[in-house]
Amino acid sequence: MVRRIASPVIAAFAGLLATSALAGDLDIINAPEIDVSQTTLAQGWYIRGDLGYSGWGSTDRPDYTAERAGGGTFSQPFDSARFSKPVSYGVGVGYQFSDFSRADLTTDFFSGDMSGDSAFSGGCAAGAPGGTNCRFDYKGDYSAVNVMANGYVDLGTVAGITPYVGIGAGATYVKWSDTSVLPVCLDGAGSCAGASNGAVGLKGEDSWRFTYALMAGASVDLTERVKLDFGYRFSDTAGGKAFSGRGLGTSIDAVNGRDDGFQKHEIRAGIRVNTW
Template identity: 35%
Template structure:
C-alpha cells in the first residue's frame, strides 16, 4: 500500500514537470531585432572629360535686312536700299569639341547657310521708278562655341551656349531690273552686278536639349541665332563698268540667321552627366531571432 502511494506521488510530480515545461514553451515568442541603419554608398565618380564630334542639319527661317549703294558719276553719296528679303532655306554643319566638366563643354564648328535673296527699292531722284533685284549668296561660318549643360531631366539634358567667330559671305551675280513703272515689262532695263566676297565677324546664341540614345550617342535638337556683320555685296553693272566704274557699289547691313537644327553628337569619353550615380541606400531587412527555450523548475506545493 505504501509502495503504491509513493508511485502515485512520483507520477504526479512527473506530470507537473511536463506541464510546467509545456507551459514555458508555449509562452516563448520571437524577439524583434531592430535592423541596422541604412548604409550610404558613395557614388562612383566618373571622368566626364573627353572629345566629341557632332553633325547637324536644319531649317533656316526667312528674314530681312537692308543695304546701301552708290551711283556712278555722283559725289560718292550712299543711297539706302529699302529691304533685302531672305527666303527660307537650309543649313548644315559639323564640329569637334571637348567636354571640360560635367556641365561644361566647348567646340569649334563649321556651318553652311544657303541664301536666296530678293530686293526692292525706289530709284533715287526718279518718281515712278523702282529696282527689282534677285541674287543668291553662300555663307560659311567658323565659330568657337561654349555650352553649359543644365541638370538633366531623365534622358534629356537642356543646354544653352554662345559662339564667336568669322563668316565668309559670297554673293552670286545680282540681277537688277529697273521697273518703269511696272516690273516684268519687256522694255525694262536689266543689269547684272558681279557678286562680292568678304570676311566678316559673326556671333551666335544657342539653346536646346540633348536626348541620350546611348551613353555616348546623343540626339541634339535646338535653336541657333547667328549674327553676320555688314560687308560688301555687289559691284557695278555692265553699263557702268563700260564707262570705267570699278570697285564695290553695294553693301549689305548684315544678316540675322534664325535656324532650328537637329543632329547627332558622339562623346568618346565616359559621358552621361552622372546618370545612375545617385547615392545608394542599402536597406536591411528586419531580423527575427528565436530565443533559446527557458527551462523553469517545477514548484512543488
C-alpha cells in the same frame, strides 16, 4: 565577499570586450570591395552634326550707293528686299571637360537668294521718254561658310535629359554671285509706252565677317554614347559688301551695294557621338 563578486563581473566584462573586438574585425574583413576601375569621368572627345531652320529670321534691307551718269552720288536702302533659303547644316568636333562643361569647333554652311527693288526720279537711260521715272529690280544669291568656337554649360542630367546654355564667336565668309539688275520704266508726267531696257550685271563681292551666337537647348541620351540635341540659336553676322559695278549704260553709272548682315533665329536639331 567583495572580491568574490568582483571577479566574475570583471571576467564577464573582459569577455564582452573581446567579443566586440572580434565582431569589428569580421566586419572589416567582410566589407564589400569597391572597384575603382569602374568609375569613369564624363570626359573626352565627341563629334556632332546639325541642321538648322530660320524661317522667321530677320535680315535688314540692304543698301546701296549710286553715282548718277550726269554727276552726283546718293545712298539709300532698297525699297523692298527678300531673302530666301532659311536652312543651314553643319559639322563639328568637341571635348567634354566634365559633367558640366564642354566646348566645340563647328563649321556651318548656308546660302540664299536676294531680290529687291529701288525706284528713283528720272529716266532709266539717257534716251528714256521725258517725264518718266525708273525702278531697278535686283536679283542675286549668296553662299556662306561659318566657323565658330563654342562653349557650353550643361545644367545637370535628369532622366537622360541634359539642358544647356552656350555662347560662341567666330567668322563667316560670305560670297555674293554676280547680281542682275533690270531697269524698269515707270510712268510719271510722261508715258513709258514703247520703252524697254535690258538687264545689266553687277560684280559679286566676298568678305569675312565677325559672327557671334547664343544657344540654349537640351540633349537626350539615346545610348551611352549617342545624344540627340535640340536647341535654339541666335546668331548675328556683320554686314559687308555685296555687289558693285560701273558703266551700266543707264542713268545710274555706278552702284556699290552692301548687305546689312544676317541676324538668324534658328531652331536646330543634331546628333552628338562620344568617342570615349
